[in-house]
Amino acid sequence: MSLTQLSIPVGLLVENVLTSGEPVEVIIDCLRRKDFDPLLPKIKEPAMDLEPRLDTAAEIGEDWEKAIREGYEFKFLHINGVKRLLDFRFDRKVDRDFVETGLALQHVRLTREEIGVLRTLVGRQWDVYEEAEQNDAATDGVRLAGIRLKFG
Numbered sequence: 001m002s003l004t005q006l007s008i009p010v011g012l013l014v015e016n017v018l019t020s021g022e023p024v025e026v027i028i029d030c031l032r033r034k035d036f037d038p039l040l041p042k043i044k045e046p047a048m049d050l051e052p053r054l055d056t057a058a059e060i061g062e063d064w065e066k067a068i069r070e071g072y073e074f075k076f077l078h079i080n081g082v083k084r085l086l087d088f089r090f091d092r093k094v095d096r097d098f099v100e101t102g103l104a105l106q107h108v109r110l111t112r113e114e115i116g117v118l119r120t121l122v123g124r125q126w127d128v129y130e131e132a133e134q135n136d137a138a139t140d141g142v143r144l145a146g147i148r149l150k151f152g
Helices: 008-018 024-033 050-060 064-070 079-090 112-122
Strands: 004-006 072-074 104-111 126-130 142-149
Touching (some): 024 064, 072 112, 104 112
Parallel strands (some): 004 072
C-alpha cells in the first residue's frame, strides 16, 4: 500500500487540524463542510488559512481525507516545513527542543515510535537517524534524533 502524497500546504493543513484532538471523522466533516468554527479554538495555528489550502488540495488532486484516515508522506518539504511539522506533530521547537545547523536538525528528542512516524512523513527527502552515541544510555524511551537532507 502506498501512502498518499501531499504538498506542503495540504500536509501542514492536515497536521494543524489533527492538533485539535478531535476524532478523525469530526475533523473530516468540518473540513468537508468548510465549517472551521469547531476546530479553530482547538488547533495549534488558528490563523492558518484553511479554506485556501483545501482549495489547493482540490485543484491539484490531493486526497487530504485519505491522508487523515490512513497517513501520508510529504512530496517535498523544505527545512522550515520540517520544523513546522515537528511543532505540529510532536510539539518540538527549534532552540528549545533541538538545534538547527544549516540543512540539518540535531538533538531532537523523540521516542522510537515518533522517529518511525517522522521517517514515514519525510523519508522521501530527509534522513531521520538516531544519534547513537547519545542514545546508548537512554532509559526513558526518549532518543535523540537527527534529521538531514538526503543528497543524490
